Amino acid sequence: MPPPFFIVGPSRSGTTLLSMLLSRHPNIEVLTETNFYPIFQPLRACYEPLSNARSLDRFVGEVASVARHIMPFPVTSRDIQARVQDRTVPGVLTAWLDLYAGHYGKTRAGEKTPRHCRHLATIAEDFPDAPILFVVRDPRDCVASGMAGLGRSMPAMIADWNGAIGALATPGDRHTLVRYEELVAAPELVLRRLCAVLGEPWDARMLDPSRTSPLFTRWHRGHERLTTPVGTQSVGRFAAMEASDIATIELDCAAGMRLLGYAPSPPSTMRHRVGETRSVSARPQRRWERLGRADWARRLFFWRLRLRSQIWRLRTTRPGVRSREEA
Numbered sequence: 001m002p003p004p005f006f007i008v009g010p011s012r013s014g015t016t017l018l019s020m021l022l023s024r025h026p027n028i029e030v031l032t033e034t035n036f037y038p039i040f041q042p043l044r045a046c047y048e049p050l051s052n053a054r055s056l057d058r059f060v061g062e063v064a065s066v067a068r069h070i071m072p073f074p075v076t077s078r079d080i081q082a083r084v085q086d087r088t089v090p091g092v093l094t095a096w097l098d099l100y101a102g103h104y105g106k107t108r109a110g111e112k113t114p115r116h117c118r119h120l121a122t123i124a125e126d127f128p129d130a131p132i133l134f135v136v137r138d139p140r141d142c143v144a145s146g147m148a149g150l151g152r153s154m155p156a157m158i159a160d161w162n163g164a165i166g167a168l169a170t171p172g173d174r175h176t177l178v179r180y181e182e183l184v185a186a187p188e189l190v191l192r193r194l195c196a197v198l199g200e201p202w203d204a205r206m207l208d209p210s211r212t213s214p215l216f217t218r219w220h221r222g223h224e225r226l227t228t229p230v231g232t233q234s235v236g237r238f239a240a241m242e243a244s245d246i247a248t249i250e251l252d253c254a255a256g257m258r259l260l261g262y263a264p265s266p267p268s269t270m271r272h273r274v275g276e277t278r279s280v281s282a283r284p285q286r287r288w289e290r291l292g293r294a295d296w297a298r299r300l301f302f303w304r305l306r307l308r309s310q311i312w313r314l315r316t317t318r319p320g321v322r323s324r325e326e327a
Contacts, residue, residue: 001098001101001102001107001108001109002107002108002199003094003127003129003130004093004094004097004098004108004109004110004111004127004130005108005109005110005111005130005131005132005133005198006110006111006112006113006116006123006127006130006131006132006133007019007022007030007110007111007112007113007133007135008112008113008114008115008116008117008120008132008133008134008135008164008175009114009117009134009135009136009137009164009178010114010117010135010136010137010139010142010160010161010163010164010165011114011142011146011150011152011157011160011161011164012137012141012142012145012146012149012150012157013114013135013136013137013142013161013164013180014135014137014178014180014183014184015112015114015135016032016112017180017183017184017230018112018133018135018178018183019032019110019112020212021183021187021191021206021207021230022110022191022194022206023110024203024205024206024207024208024211024212025108025195025200025203025205025206026106026203026205027106027107027108027200027201027203028101028106028108028109028110028198028200029100029101029104029106029108029109029110030109030110030111030112031070031071031096031097031100031101031109031110031111031112032111032112032113033070033112033113034066034067034070034093034096034111034113035066035113035115036063036066036093036111036113036116037113037115037116037119037122037123038113038115038116038118038119039066039305040062040063040089041119041122044089047059047062047089048088048089050087050088050089050091050092051087056081056084056087056092057077057081059089059092060077060080060081060084060092061077062305063077063080063092063093063096064076064077064079064080065305066305067080067096071100073103075099079099080092080095080096080099081095082095083095083096083098083099083102088126089126090126090127093111093126094109097109097110097111108198108200114164117134117163117164117167117168118163118164118167120132120167120174120175124174131175131176131197131198132174132175132176133175133176133178133194133197134168134175134176134177134178135178135179135180135183136165136168136177136178136179136180136260137179137180137181138180138181138235138236138238138257138262139158139161139162139165139249139253139256139257139262140238140241140246140249140250140253140262141180141234141235141236141237141238142157142160142161143157143158143161143238143249144237144238144240144241145234145237146160154245154248154249158248158249158252158253161253161256162252162253162255162256165253165256165259165260166256168259176194176197178190178194179260180235181232181235183230184230184231184232184234184235185232185235187206187207187230188204188207191206191207207229207230209227209228209229212227246265247265250264250265
């Protein structure tokens with residue numbers, strides 16, 4: 001298979017929408033929210049080098065335990081290890097993604113985790129030939145969507161957007177910039193460009209809502225519009241927010257807005273809106289109130305994995321404790 005590609009960007013910027021559109025392609029399948037680098041990068045030294053058979057078995061086992069909470073079909077460490085061609089951390093991730101794409105008869109694998117935008121340098125080093133699609137969206141719409149759809153606070157959404165855009169550095173340098181507003185306004189034009197970037201032929205079925213996998217709506221609650229034609233109805237939704245909230249977002253995200261060309265609201269409009277009834281920015285439902293039993297089970301597993309790996313690292317790095325290679 002060709003190298004995988006990655007989709008990153010701020011939360012609620014349209015990364016899930018882009019993943020769904022690309023997965024309608026007969027050659028492409030995108031696995032979403034693996035959180036591979038946030039989980040394993042801090043503990044990478046605990047597993048490497050993977051040329052050691054024991055280290056490889058342990059790492060693949062940990063990856064498979066994560067995969068079982070994400071994959072929509074049963075997967076074992078043997079399934080992943082059978083596809084490992086390069087005994088490295090990126091080699092194991094490639095094997096996992098290829099396994100997922102191959103299950104659906106696809107020849108090109110992609111991965112979508114918004115938080116991976118904070119690991120762009122590592123991804124670029126691990127996958128020098130892999131395209132990186134960086135999705136951006138007006139921060140005011142990202143914040144409005146995150147508060148309404150995820151129950152997150154305004155400061156948290158602002159910090160998320162600024163952190164992601166801070167990793168963007170120079171648009172179009174190592175990655176391909178995808179603007180949400182352009183994607184929903186002219187999906188065919190944008191998708192044709194991305195197909196060229198990925199080296200895949202254009203296929204009109206990418207615009208067919210009936211080809212949306214039921215797995216997307218099952219695993220992405222709050223994204224019911226994925227089964228409908230792409231439209232611009234979510235562009236400018238921040239207009240329903242209170243003027244003071246819009247002003248706060250524009251002030252805190254000013255540098256990123258200038259970088260990406262998002263114009264602030266006209267002063268006259270802001271003055272007119274002062275005192276209007278709060279809508280989107282009303283107290284959102286708390287995030288924990290939206291989590292089901294399966295969501296809590298996945299989060300508990302990830303916490304246990306991180307704790308177990310941290311304990312293992314402390315045990316193997318204590319003074320006087322020899323490593324496996326030294327033993």
